[in-house]
Amino acid sequence: MEEGLALVVERKGKKRKRKKMREDRGRPFCQDPLDVLGRDLMLRVLNNLDARSLALCLVVSRTWNRVASSDLLWTSKCEELWCGKAHIPRLSLVRGISKLDAYSLSVMDGKRNRIMRDDLCDHVWEFHFTKAAPEYWRNLDPYWKGNGPPMHRYFHPDGSQTADPGDKVWGGHESCYSIVTSIIGEGKIREHYVRINRWRPLAVSRKQDWSWEMTNNLFCYSSIPDAYKEGGTGPLFLVM
Structure with missing residues (x-):
């Protein structure tokens, strides 16, 4: 059976x-x-x-x-993403972080328009007057006269600002800066600018190559590309 x-x-x-x-x-x-x-x-x-x-x-x-x-895949993707960028974010180069995380953090940081003290201090800035500035100042500016290298400005962690020796516009005066950010509900930024001394506020913008620009109607600051700076630049933690 x-x-x-x-x-x-x-x-x-x-x-x-x-x-x-x-x-x-x-x-x-x-x-x-x-x-x-x-x-x-x-x-x-x-x-x-x-x-x-x-x-x-x-x-x-x-x-x-x-x-x-796998890092074997995302290493090349990071290199493609960073190619041609003016600045590489510090948080994407932290030792031990996966390449996938490095890629994701780089994309998010590249969309950030809120400038931080680290951003100001990590870069050398090119300075020039705008067309609306008085002719006297434009005549001292190599950007307009084409008679020398561009003027540079340097931001320091203690809140001060300096220039290259012999800068005719700088004149050796004391200078300090501050970052002003006002936030409304749900973390939305209402107002964000940089102020140097008591001069007019500088509106902050970010370009496609991740470089920074700060402008008002009289002068302009542009961050000088430093993609190969060891350890990267900017804040260590993600800022939105």
Whole structure:
């Protein structure tokens, strides 16, 4: 009796298998590419994707996430992102951070328009007068006269500001700066500017290459690119 029962079960199993084969006939056989290719080949395939497409692979499955988050992939993506940028954020170069995190933090910091003391102090700034400034000042400015290197300004952690020796515009006077930020509900910034002495406030803006510009109707400050500065620049923690 047991032999007869086993024979019936075996026949039913073969029947189900034949039925499934008939149902699957004409349809593509689906299998996870990661299982077929293996990790090393899959890394080569994923390396050809852009950063956005690679990021989508992170949510396919836990196994895909482990492969798609590899530093082997995101190192090159970081290099592509940083190429041509004026400044590389300090928080993306912290020792021990994954390249995926470095990429994400760089993108978020690159969208930041709120300038911090670290940003001011980490960069050398090119200074020039605007066209609306008095002619007397423009005549002293190499930017307009083309008779020498541009003027530079330096911000220091103690709140002071200095210039290059021999700067005709600077004149050796004392100078201090402050950053003014007013925030309304839900962290939304209502007003944000930099003020030097009691002069007119400087509106802050960020360019596509992540460089900074501060301007009013009389003069302009532009951060000088320093993408290769060791350790990066700007605040160590993400600022929105």
